[in-house]
Amino acid sequence: MSALLEVRSLSKAFGGLLAVSDVSLSVEQGEIFGLIGPNGAGKTTFFNMLTGMTRPTSGEVLFAGGAITGLRPEQVARLGVARTFQNIRLFAGLSVFDNVRIPRQSRERSGLWGNILGSPLASREERETSEAAWELLKLVNLTDRAMRPAGSLPYGDRRRLEIARALALAPRLLLLDEPAAGMNPSEKAGLADFIRQVRETFDLTVLLIEHNVPMVMGLCSRIAVLNFGERIAMGTPEEVQCDPKVVEAYLGAQKRDAAAAGEGACLHSTM
Amino acid sequence: MAAFFDLYGFLCIMILQQALLGYSLYFPLMAGQLSLASIGFYSLGGYVAAIMGTHPAFEAWRATLGWLMIPLEWLAALLLSVVLAVAVGLPALRLRGIYLALATIAFVQVLNVVVLNMPIAGGAVGIFGIPQAFESRFAYIWFFGPLLLLTILFTLRLERSAAGRNFMAVREDELAAGAMGVRTTANKVLAFVIGCALAGVVGAMSAPFLNTWNARQGTFDAGVACLAYVLIGGSRSKWGPLLGAALLVALPEVLRPLKDSRLILNGMVLVLACVYMPRGIAGLFAGRRA
Numbered sequence: 001m002s003a004l005l006e007v008r009s010l011s012k013a014f015g016g017l018l019a020v021s022d023v024s025l026s027v028e029q030g031e032i033f034g035l036i037g038p039n040g041a042g043k044t045t046f047f048n049m050l051t052g053m054t055r056p057t058s059g060e061v062l063f064a065g066g067a068i069t070g071l072r073p074e075q076v077a078r079l080g081v082a083r084t085f086q087n088i089r090l091f092a093g094l095s096v097f098d099n100v101r102i103p104r105q106s107r108e109r110s111g112l113w114g115n116i117l118g119s120p121l122a123s124r125e126e127r128e129t130s131e132a133a134w135e136l137l138k139l140v141n142l143t144d145r146a147m148r149p150a151g152s153l154p155y156g157d158r159r160r161l162e163i164a165r166a167l168a169l170a171p172r173l174l175l176l177d178e179p180a181a182g183m184n185p186s187e188k189a190g191l192a193d194f195i196r197q198v199r200e201t202f203d204l205t206v207l208l209i210e211h212n213v214p215m216v217m218g219l220c221s222r223i224a225v226l227n228f229g230e231r232i233a234m235g236t237p238e239e240v241q242c243d244p245k246v247v248e249a250y251l252g253a254q255k256r257d258a259a260a261a262g263e264g265a266c267l268h269s270t271m
Numbered sequence: 272m273a274a275f276f277d278l279y280g281f282l283c284i285m286i287l288q289q290a291l292l293g294y295s296l297y298f299p300l301m302a303g304q305l306s307l308a309s310i311g312f313y314s315l316g317g318y319v320a321a322i323m324g325t326h327p328a329f330e331a332w333r334a335t336l337g338w339l340m341i342p343l344e345w346l347a348a349l350l351l352s353v354v355l356a357v358a359v360g361l362p363a364l365r366l367r368g369i370y371l372a373l374a375t376i377a378f379v380q381v382l383n384v385v386v387l388n389m390p391i392a393g394g395a396v397g398i399f400g401i402p403q404a405f406e407s408r409f410a411y412i413w414f415f416g417p418l419l420l421l422t423i424l425f426t427l428r429l430e431r432s433a434a435g436r437n438f439m440a441v442r443e444d445e446l447a448a449g450a451m452g453v454r455t456t457a458n459k460v461l462a463f464v465i466g467c468a469l470a471g472v473v474g475a476m477s478a479p480f481l482n483t484w485n486a487r488q489g490t491f492d493a494g495v496a497c498l499a500y501v502l503i504g505g506s507r508s509k510w511g512p513l514l515g516a517a518l519l520v521a522l523p524e525v526l527r528p529l530k531d532s533r534l535i536l537n538g539m540v541l542v543l544a545c546v547y548m549p550r551g552i553a554g555l556f557a558g559r560r561a
């Protein structure tokens with residue numbers, strides 16, 4: 001195995017606040033890597049730096065061996081890094097189908113006039129894009145609502161559509177920012193299975209932000225823990241689970257969990 | 272029939288011409304960009320045609336090319352508009368929302384001042400006696416009609432193609448569009464340039480139609496009127512600019528018998544339209560279908 005994503009000493013300061021501080025990690029080809037940490041730990045900021053949405057204060061990001069630090073979001077996306085957003089950002093006014101067609105269009109070579117005049121190349125690409133998008137809609141069971149505006153879907157469907165849209169980029173690396181937020185335990189279990197399945201089918205590497213400790217523990221081969229912007233632990237779920245710093249960060253942050261995990265010095269991992 | 276054309280012919284042409292200016296703002300709006308620059312390009316296109324049609328320097332051209340001079344004027348206006356639109360669009364489109372609108376208004380004002388100070392453009396009086404392309408005013412339907420038809424066909428194709436979906440992705444969520452591989456800046460500039468190029472050609476067609484051309488063609492008021500066509504007609508529908516122009520150009524004429532009170536009524540119709548038809552006239556039809 002080789003590292004698909006390598007992050008070296010990445011930092012981001014917002015004024016005086018160090019949102020991400022000197023974080024290094026590497027994600028191996030094909031693994032599901034978890035990124036956890038309490039509220040405000042800097043997880044989303046970390047994703048934003050990987051995807052070109054926030055310029056790092058210092059540090060370096062290597063994807064498939066090449067530096068992607070400082071590239072614009074569309075350049076990073078076109079190299080094969082797709083993401084979802086913590087607060088779902090679909091093209092709400094466009095159809096479900098169009099949401100999944102748009103990312104794939106970045107691979108098309110036909111230009112404006114080819115599109116307008118319907119050149120053979122443009123027609124072929126339009127057909128291929130539509131077919132690929134339809135397959136993805138089948139995967140997330142949204143074909144029956146393909147022509148509805150994306151914003152009209154219920155919450156859970158919007159989450160799934162956002163993952164399908166990210167997959168439409170045919171990425172090598174998929175970044176998921178709290179995909180299970182707002183789901184009940186059975187939906188979370190379903191989502192975990194879905195992520196595993198997607199990783200298999202599309203030969204993906206997944207980097208996952210998740211608050212829900214049991215879900216991350218069950219799904220990820222390795223985990224990094226952020227707290228106040230710093231990487232306080234990294235390793236397999238078992239290693240991280242009983243790391244005193246991690247337990248402290250979580251017990252300090254989540255008083256209610258403290259009672260539940262009261263019996264030992266580990267975070268509980270049952271769903 | 273002939274009486275109808277005499278009375279309303281000019282009005283019909285005006286509706287087509289103003290609808291075209293509406294479409295020139297519809298394209299940037301499709302990519303979520305609120306621009307008021309079109310009227311500047313309209314003015315510029317008009318000057319290009321007026322100068323090429325009257326200036327002694329082009330005498331030899333006119334003599335050899337004959338009527339071919341007219342499409343050549345359109346082409347010149349088009350090329351100049353594209354070049355200027357790229358130059359203006361690249362920096363201006365970094366701004367968002369109302370700031371972009373303000374920047375484009377500023378551009379129009381600067382352009383006006385520049386033109387007023389260029390001797391070739393005739394200063395404040397402008398350019399007179401631009402040669403007519405047709406004997407009758409109504410015949411100008413052969414200019415604006417086909418152009419409007421082409422513009423609507425273009426819009427129709429655009430909306431159903433990858434290029435149009437890229438524009439709309441930027442409109443819906445620019446950040447997410449970038450994350451999904453859409454070249455946001457290039458798409459915004461492209462949408463802007465399409466609109467400006469159209470406005471430039473409409474200007475070049477309008478110079479002979481209106482016979483004279485001066486800085487009053489490119490005022491702020493006229494620019495806002497173009498935006499009103501799109502908003503009243505429906506900014507999310509390809510028919511919006513046409514419906515809006517038809518209503519707003521015809522309304523003052525229809526209300527003429529009411530004398531002075533027509534202005535009040537005209538204003539009231541606009542206010543009511545904004546309040547009760549947030550998606551414009553076209554939105555009413557779309558709502559009924561759904």
Ligand SMILES: Nc1ncnc2c1ncn2[C@@H]1O[C@H](COP(=O)(O)OP(=O)(O)OP(=O)(O)O)[C@@H](O)[C@H]1O
Nearest residue numbers: 014017019037038039040041042043044045046086
């Ligand atoms: N654009 C910004 N400007 C200033 N401060 C910011 C900005 N974005 C994030 N922050 C701050 O940086 C810190 C990290 O935020 P971030 O959103 O990355 O945390 P997170 O780990 O994703 O938290 P959560 O679990 O709540 O999503 C927070 O203190 C936040 O207030």
Ligand SMILES: [Mg+2]
Nearest residue numbers: 043044045086
């Ligand atoms: Mg976050």
